[in-house]
Amino acid sequence: MKKIINKTENVVEDMLQGMVKAHPEYLKRISESNVLVRKKSPVKGKVALLSGGGSGHEPAHGGFVGLGMLDGAVAGEVFTSPTAEEVLKGIKAVDGGAGVLLIIKNYSGDVMNFEMAAELAQMEDISIEQVIVNDDVAVEDSTYTIGRRGIAGTIFVHKIAGAAAEKGWNLENVKRVAQKTIKNVRTMGMSLSPCIVPSSGKPSFEIEEDEMEFGLGIHGEPGIRREKIKSADEIADALLDNILKDMDLAKGDEVALLVNGLGGTPLMELYIVNKEANNLLKEKEVKVYKTMVGNYMTSLEMKGVSLSLLKLDEELKKLLDSKADTPAFKQL
């Protein structure tokens, strides 16, 4: 296992310390917890946004704590949901009296722990709402399953709900626009290589030199199928194809596109994928209103990429465009 770490059991602790030291103007850590909140948290009278989940997805979610995005992020062990107790600490730390919106990625562990924390918070008279992001089209959505995973599309929810909260919208309204974003966003990913959870020390799956995993999440799980490696253009086409099949897009519609790196893929390759993704959308006469390219929701050192499309309307465009100032996402 080639990693620049100290003791495997300390990776999250070391990382959180390093994050706060890197961004003292943005972040503070709630003592005896793995909760990062805005330097000046709680913000009185503003709806607070709290997200989080297992670690290993950096910059998600601590990197998105700041003006116009999250108020706080709760970090679990690598790929392990934080406990309800930790989430509760987060809720209390960000609550500014106007209520707290939990942005949860759809994983059994996250959902259960966040929901338990929400129940406990309500018992302490904190008004609380939650939304569950489930953007991954790789997974079949059916009432018999837990539904789709929440992956990179979550970033759009942070951005848009964050903008709404910053504008002073109330909890109900912030939740509404968060849910609209979730309804409108779809993601699909692929990978060339596994990742290694530090405490396990082993690659999350074995894969041949000429193979790739298609349709996978952000926890080192194998994907829905394995294929021979294709060209960047073919990969972009296949990912977009799966997304578009599941989306109601007409000619002339506007979208935001996120080309997200899984951690070990260099920016060069992300831009190469973006070239084709943009071309393909143009061909389909879908207008790309905004493109984001980079490592936003990663899976440790995994090599791979996901594409996310968010269908926009005037409200979402305005919120997407508004100012943000966080360690990992800034918009002037």
Next chain:
Amino acid sequence: MKKIINKTENVVEDMLQGMVKAHPEYLKRISESNVLVRKKSPVKGKVALLSGGGSGHEPAHGGFVGLGMLDGAVAGEVFTSPTAEEVLKGIKAVDGGAGVLLIIKNYSGDVMNFEMAAELAQMEDISIEQVIVNDDVAVEDSTYTIGRRGIAGTIFVHKIAGAAAEKGWNLENVKRVAQKTIKNVRTMGMSLSPCIVPSSGKPSFEIEEDEMEFGLGIHGEPGIRREKIKSADEIADALLDNILKDMDLAKGDEVALLVNGLGGTPLMELYIVNKEANNLLKEKEVKVYKTMVGNYMTSLEMKGVSLSLLKLDEELKKLLDSKADTPAFKQL
């Protein structure tokens, strides 16, 4: 070779197209060239900053084109300096009448091609100056050699000279502050794994599962020595040690710290390194005025990290703090 690319000979072309499509609000490409310049280039009456070099270091340098940093960036083939002809195209595209400053990393190829272009530009009456960044303390500096390499510290030169140019300083003065930055910045890097130049298809070096390369550049070259992998703390200590030995830092001095990922190392590990780097500087009573953590100057998918320290004074602090708005570096 596991890469998300199309034809190996097209990686730079595909990437440049993808970059412009990702950042149309920042960048445009000069036709029939690998030159990216600001959307509204040339900026009349402003000293223009031009950098560049081989590709494979993304986001450097195209990602730093924008307000408060570069005016243009010339991209060569992967790890290969662009030709003098290309650099000349860049010079002409950014020149706004107040002169052009070339920011060159100290590699034979870069220096020769940029210098040849400068000679050609002067023949066309463009006033032109150059600075050569040589921040890598791993390499011995002697009059018998070509001196030290330019690596991640270059980002500070872009930022600070860029801020000065944006403030309307003249060419001489922008060059002066660029040179002061170069004089004050030191970098040292290490890596856990090689990278693969697409056209060669082979790892740039072979390395065992328990080894690391210490003191290496950003072109997949082996380092100055090979060692057993150490802990993140020990790595941070060793890198800083080498840097501090070569720097004139007194207690109470202020520095900017850059924890730079080489492309394949996840942000989590960079933050872990940052924890110790910040702690160590604190111990030495050196004040970290600003910390940057992320992939700024990469070496394709190489796993590794470099630390850069820039000694600050009031002038440098002011310039470092001023607004920047580029694809890869934004400061509100």
Next chain:
Amino acid sequence: MANTQLLIKIIRRMGEKIIENKDFLTELDRAIGDSDHGINMSKGFQTVNNKLEEVEDKDWGTILKTVAMTLLSNVGGASGPLYGTAFLRASTVVHGKTEICQQDVIHLFEKAIEGIKTRGKSDKGDKTILDALIPASNAIKEAYQQGEDSKTAFKRAEKAALEGVEYTKTIIAKKGRASYLGERSIGHQDPGATSTYIMIQSIREILEED
């Protein structure tokens, strides 16, 4: 019939065996999950072990609740709230008791199952903990109804749990991370069902040694 000393022994044994099987459980999770089930569970039971001393002389309800709260606030992931809820619900059945009877054992398991079903929105056949726990619980109930003692009941429960684990190999996961794999989850045994099996086995061992 069963005093709290026995319970303490059982929980300690569960911890030992879970920790022993840490790599095995993680390896199972690697195939269809995210390679951490053994790590999560060991971490939880390590802490449980430290907490047990404080409640050694308390009643069944307090002990089980302590296990529950420790798992809830230390494990995270899916298994933390699920096992936590299971122990928590079980604790309500034996509140204040220092001795429990066969009827209590049956209730305790039923409540635990109910808890997991509610918390996990899951049921038998979803390829989860429940595929080991429900058959085990049924086996215990049946054995007691046939007049068997706890030793026999838990021998049968262990066998039923193991069959449950084997059964998970044949089905598609519908809950938990493994569900994302769809068809590819077939052929692999469920980590959570396996940890449940190990816990039932721990009870059987202690009862036999007793």
Next chain:
Amino acid sequence: MANTQLLIKIIRRMGEKIIENKDFLTELDRAIGDSDHGINMSKGFQTVNNKLEEVEDKDWGTILKTVAMTLLSNVGGASGPLYGTAFLRASTVVHGKTEICQQDVIHLFEKAIEGIKTRGKSDKGDKTILDALIPASNAIKEAYQQGEDSKTAFKRAEKAALEGVEYTKTIIAKKGRASYLGERSIGHQDPGATSTYIMIQSIREILEED
């Protein structure tokens, strides 16, 4: 003595052999550089090859200048400006000539070396192109002075260049990327010296075939 047809043949052969040795040169650069010397040089000579047709009936100066400009504007890296400058300086010696004499050959090499020294701020013993080119140039001059013909002169030049390449194995690089390796550059032959050797060899081959 030597007409432009011969020059065209030589340059074409250089291209063929450089392209043939693309992987070999890249492999050498992999050990002490950045794995691209063969790629850079092949790309350059591929373009040179396409450009040659246009100047086939021109004089030595024009042909060499075309090679120079093509390398300068297509190769990049260190080798582009270095070989570009070398050919450019050489072209000035034979400006307008359709036939050249032994004296021209000597001058041509001297100018090329001078160009590289200026452009690269390098000299013999730095583990570069020059460690093959200078001995080759000296061998040619000496042979001519001893009244030998070009065939013999370039046979000796080839041998001298090869010895130069071998010599680069024994020294520390002081210029170019390999210099960053310090001591670790010892034991490896210089890619640029090797491509120079291949180019000298190409001349010898054409002279022998002629």
